[in-house]
Amino acid sequence: MNFIPRDLGDYAFDDEGRPLVPQAVQDAVRTLIRWAGDDPEREGLRDTPARVGRAWRDYCTGYDEDPGRHLSRTFEEVGGYDEIVLLKDIPFQSHCEHHMAPITGKASIAYLPRDRVVGISKLARVLHGFARRLQVQERLTAEVAQSIQDHLQPHGVAVVIEAQHGCMTGRGVRTPGVAMVTSRLLGCFLDDRASRRELLALMGY
Numbered sequence: 207m208n209f210i211p212r213d214l215g216d217y218a219f220d221d222e223g224r225p226l227v228p229q230a231v232q233d234a235v236r237t238l239i240r241w242a243g244d245d246p247e248r249e250g251l252r253d254t255p256a257r258v259g260r261a262w263r264d265y266c267t268g269y270d271e272d273p274g275r276h277l278s279r280t281f282e283e284v285g286g287y288d289e290i291v292l293l294k295d296i297p298f299q300s301h302c303e304h305h306m307a308p309i310t311g312k313a314s315i316a317y318l319p320r321d322r323v324v325g326i327s328k329l330a331r332v333l334h335g336f337a338r339r340l341q342v343q344e345r346l347t348a349e350v351a352q353s354i355q356d357h358l359q360p361h362g363v364a365v366v367i368e369a370q371h372g373c374m375t376g377r378g379v380r381t382p383g384v385a386m387v388t389s390r391l392l393g394c395f396l397d398d399r400a401s402r403r404e405l406l407a408l409m410g411y
């Protein structure tokens with residue numbers, strides 16, 4: 207799993223339980239403020255470097271976990287249920303690795319259980335574990351699908367993500383209102399047309 211050790215020191219927390227932000231991180235934010243054209247010493251910006259550091263710890267908590275761990279607790283007794291399980295339109299936020307701009311969207315995650323199911327919230331937890339990192343949407347989609355495949359070994363997995371990229375709306379091409387759609391289908395959803403049709407109908411596509 208893709209754990210990246212932070213090379214700026216161990217986590218430490220202040221009296222209120224907030225993470226302390228290393229000086230190097232605060233200096234980097236101060237430099238960025240200067241580069242943006244403002245004065246990091248003016249009153250309104252004085253605490254901003256520490257806030258930004260804490261915010262980025264918060265955006266990127268996915269590096270602190272193996273999202274697949276959420277899938278380790280499974281249930282076998284589900285009354286013989288052997289149809290598609292779909293968690294639809296899960297809202298999420300991520301950040302693009304090119305500009306570190308927000309990616310906001312929704313994901314639909316489905317699987318066809320073989321003999322084990324997971325608590326349904328765990329599918330959303332897996333999504334957030336991969337989303338709270340610097341990402342491209344294609345990799346996020348593939349990682350969520352592969353994690354479910356590896357841990358549950360179901361008959362099939364499908365992940366469809368629709369998202370808007372802040373780097374396309376607030377800057378650059380400045381084109382709001384467009385959604386990027388990505389999908390990863392595995393197992394029966396890839397190989398079997400009837401399963402795929404049923405899945406896409408359930409998802410509303």
Ligand SMILES: Nc1nc2c(ncn2[C@@H]2O[C@H](COP(=O)(O)OP(=O)(O)OP(=O)(O)O)[C@@H](O)[C@H]2O)c(=O)[nH]1
Pocket residue numbers: 302303304341342343344371373374377378379
């Ligand atoms: N495929 C893909 N592209 C992404 C994603 N997030 C951001 N991008 C794109 O990454 C590309 C980076 O392109 P570059 O030409 O290196 O960077 P840039 O000069 O800032 O590009 P513009 O955004 O077109 O101004 C841009 O086209 C972004 O729209 C993503 O999740 N998947």
Ligand SMILES: [Zn+2]
Pocket residue numbers: 302303304305306307371373374
């Ligand atoms: Zn971007």
